[in-house]
Amino acid sequence: MANHLFDGLLQNANLERAFAQLDDGRWYTYNHVLEVSARFANMLVKCGVKPGDRVAAQIPKSIEALMLYLGTVRAGGVFLPLNNAYTASEVEYFLDNATPRLFVCDPARRAEFDEVTGKLGVRLETMGVWKNHETSAGTLLDAGIVAPAEFTNVDRGPDDLAAILYTSGTTGRSKGAMLTHDNLLSNAVVLKDLWAFTEDDVLLHALPIFHTHGLFVATNTIMVAGARMVFVPGFKVDQVIECLPGVTSMMGVPTFYTRLLDDDRFTRELTAHMRLFVSGSAPLLAETHVEFEERTGHRILERYGMTETNMNTSNPYDGERRAGTVGFPLPGVDLRVCDPDTGDTLAQGEIGGIEVKGPNVFAGYWQMPEKTAEEFRADGFFITGDLGKVDEDGYVHIVGRAKDLIISGGYNIYPKEIELLLDEQDGVLESAVIGVNHPDFGEGVVGVVVPANGQALNEEAIMSAISDKIARFKQPKKIYVVDELPRNTMGKVQKNVLRDTYYDTFAP
Numbered sequence: 001m002a003n004h005l006f007d008g009l010l011q012n013a014n015l016e017r018a019f020a021q022l023d024d025g026r027w028y029t030y031n032h033v034l035e036v037s038a039r040f041a042n043m044l045v046k047c048g049v050k051p052g053d054r055v056a057a058q059i060p061k062s063i064e065a066l067m068l069y070l071g072t073v074r075a076g077g078v079f080l081p082l083n084n085a086y087t088a089s090e091v092e093y094f095l096d097n098a099t100p101r102l103f104v105c106d107p108a109r110r111a112e113f114d115e116v117t118g119k120l121g122v123r124l125e126t127m128g129v130w131k132n133h134e135t136s137a138g139t140l141l142d143a144g145i146v147a148p149a150e151f152t153n154v155d156r157g158p159d160d161l162a163a164i165l166y167t168s169g170t171t172g173r174s175k176g177a178m179l180t181h182d183n184l185l186s187n188a189v190v191l192k193d194l195w196a197f198t199e200d201d202v203l204l205h206a207l208p209i210f211h212t213h214g215l216f217v218a219t220n221t222i223m224v225a226g227a228r229m230v231f232v233p234g235f236k237v238d239q240v241i242e243c244l245p246g247v248t249s250m251m252g253v254p255t256f257y258t259r260l261l262d263d264d265r266f267t268r269e270l271t272a273h274m275r276l277f278v279s280g281s282a283p284l285l286a287e288t289h290v291e292f293e294e295r296t297g298h299r300i301l302e303r304y305g306m307t308e309t310n311m312n313t314s315n316p317y318d319g320e321r322r323a324g325t326v327g328f329p330l331p332g333v334d335l336r337v338c339d340p341d342t343g344d345t346l347a348q349g350e351i352g353g354i355e356v357k358g359p360n361v362f363a364g365y366w367q368m369p370e371k372t373a374e375e376f377r378a379d380g381f382f383i384t385g386d387l388g389k390v391d392e393d394g395y396v397h398i399v400g401r402a403k404d405l406i407i408s409g410g411y412n413i414y415p416k417e418i419e420l421l422l423d424e425q426d427g428v429l430e431s432a433v434i435g436v437n438h439p440d441f442g443e444g445v446v447g448v449v450v451p452a453n454g455q456a457l458n459e460e461a462i463m464s465a466i467s468d469k470i471a472r473f474k475q476p477k478k479i480y481v482v483d484e485l486p487r488n489t490m491g492k493v494q495k496n497v498l499r500d501t502y503y504d505t506f507a508p
């Protein structure tokens with residue numbers, strides 16, 4: 001019997017070959033992948049996970065965390081990874097909304113979740129980073145290590161759900177994007193072929209594994225190629241520079257590349273053997289692209305994707321990788337540029353809303369049929385909320401966003417969510433949250449608040465009041481207190497005016 005995603009991911013794997021080289025010195029073969037994911041699948045079944053059940057996880061990056069993802073898929077479950085930076089109150093929303101059978105958290109944070117999981121009737125297990133057989137690494141990992149290493153995969157077809165990834169929304173409420181087995185597998189196969197990954201490749205994996213980029217684009221593509229990764233806990237320049245000689249390729253957000261370019265050790269010699277650098281999740285400045293080529297001789301390959309759609313477009317592997325563009329639609333992906341209001345397709349070269357359709361596009365938002373309906377056209381195209389155009393050579397350019405969204409270091413931050421929180425604070429009448437140029441993160445979050453009837457407000461007090469409410473990366477890095485917000489004649493806050501006023505907040 002078949003499990004569409006798992007079988008597909010391992011279709012080219014030579015079980016004796018390495019899958020991952022870890023920074024604690026361990027080597028993980030594809031045989032280990034089979035064994036350890038089976039142990040987790042067995043554990044999940046023991047915890048009561050049935051086909052279609054969600055398994056939520058907010059755990060440190062580790063190879064075992066990846067095996068939990070694969071074990072969930074093998075057990076027929078739906079994997080729901082959560083950003084480690086989310087606070088307990090943010091996590092509560094996801095658990096309440098997704099009603100997972102099981103929530104796996106970092107052992108160090110168990111106390112924060114005991115009560116809420118008890119209230120919601122969600123089983124709580126823990127999983128940290130494995131050290132050795134004598135040291136506990138959480139309840140699920142300790143038990144998982146001794147669970148049977150064989151598992152008969154639960155049958156799952158192409159349209160069954162494999163994962164739910166939450167994306168914030170312009171209304172402030174997060175929506176769970178439902179991704180099917182075939183959404184993930186078809187995209188991985190396309191990327192492997194397009195980017196020419198073979199079993200001889202070694203990818204430097206420094207991305208987090210709770211988002212599409214690190215979990216699916218990087219890991220699934222490597223797996224489906226039967227290739228190997230050097231798997232490190234996160235992006236640290238020293239470690240990346242140390243690892244580069246042993247790899248052939250790297251995937252990252254633009255911040256990875258700007259940080260590397262800021263380091264003199266990142267040279268042409270260090271990267272001479274590299275086959276491919278891929279960038280995505282946020283716009284790569286054309287000047288970064290140019291500086292990278294001048295320094296290393298390599299042209300970064302920029303691609304464009306979304307949680308809801310996996311990858312949509314990519315610059316060519318062979319052929320011109322054009323700075324400031326995201327390349328061509330992937331094979332199998334239809335992309336059009338439309339008038340955001342009427343939905344009419346625009347002429348080539350005109351700027352409008354980017355819409356996509358293809359096997360990569362998700363199955364809708366978890367239990368939000370109205371939101372799903374709002375974001376699809378009748379003919380099945382998904383409205384991405386990105387503004388762009390297709391040039392005369394067919395390259396797609398992203399020129400802006402129709403959605404009010406800030407992308408900081410590759411993480412999406414919805415201003416509405418922060419504004420709602422700021423507005424709740426004592427002494428705040430109203431607020432506006434904007435993103436302005438940030439030398440490291442691309443965009444940095446700025447809050448602009450208006451005090452209620454002449455009350456004295458200060459940045460420190462507001463920051464401390466919101467500090468445990470939302471993840472640190474979403475919190476404004478600067479707050480301005482003003483008498484009033486600029487508005488247009490319709491009464492709408494003019495965020496462009498605020499962006500102009502505060503554009504140099506983070507200037508170096």
Ligand code: MLC
Nearest residue numbers: 211212213235255281305306307408409410411441472473
């Ligand atoms: C960390 N901080 C951030 C931040 N990351 N602030 C704003 N934006 C970010 N992205 C803050 C922390 O809260 C902390 O604040 C301080 O910076 C240092 O934290 P850190 O953990 O030491 O940061 P660092 O490890 O350097 O992380 C930066 C980073 C990381 C760029 C390496 O953010 C990262 O790995 N980003 C990748 C995101 C990603 O994978 N996106 C893909 C989404 S999928 P303080 O004040 O406490 O010091 C997607 C689809 C697609 O978009 O197309 O791929």
Ligand code: AMP
Nearest residue numbers: 280281282283303304305306307398412
């Ligand atoms: P997320 O919802 O976290 O998956 O983020 C998806 C959004 O990231 C897209 O809708 C785009 O706005 C943005 N994005 C991804 N890749 C690129 C890119 N190469 N250039 C510009 N924006 C990008």
